[in-house]
Amino acid sequence: MYIKICGLKTPEDVAVAIGAGADAIGVIHAEGSPRNLDESAARNAIASASGAVDTALVVATTPVREAVEFATAIGASVLQLHGRYTPEDVQLAAQLFPRVWRATALRPGTNVEVGAYGEERLLLDAPRAGSGERWDTSALENRRPTGQWLLAGGLDPRNVASAIETARPWGVDVSSGVESARGVKSHALIREFVANARAAS
């Protein structure tokens, strides 16, 4: 099971996630998010992680070329397009940046083929990104992706094992569920989440 801890804001958060055994960490550049970081804070947060784990920059409304510049400037290894990006946006990002992940809610018509638009991985999330809300994964019944796809949306240390059992993702991604308050990571919950996800897989 591939485990990503997202919405980290400090080098300490990142060190805890890596120490707990996460495979990837994410920083967020999205206006209005309680986890929003500017370029300098994002670079500082992930600086010590480089090479140890995948480091994702998550953007929601930032235009693709600007997002690529931001990801390059902070040294992120992955650009996660997490919003209403079009297939053309994802294709452009994949031409400009080596590793792009496409994050989307599962709506009627959503293309669930991993790599459909040149992305490396697919992330299926709740309709309101970063809200901590769960979604009905029974909707995956006849539309389950194959390959490297991550389940996100309202996961936490208590529900991650059953979510893995039901949805059978390649990986899991969490933000709200490892926070003590909105936008504030709990190091204890990060450790618990990674341990429970590992034990379940």
Ligand SMILES: O=C(O)c1ccccc1N[C@@H]1O[C@H](COP(=O)(O)O)[C@@H](O)[C@H]1O
């Ligand atoms: O966390 C945010 O504020 C956010 C803002 C804009 C785009 C994505 C965001 N978060 C991503 O949402 C999923 C799941 O989050 P949660 O566990 O339900 O809170 C995760 O990939 C975050 O990176």
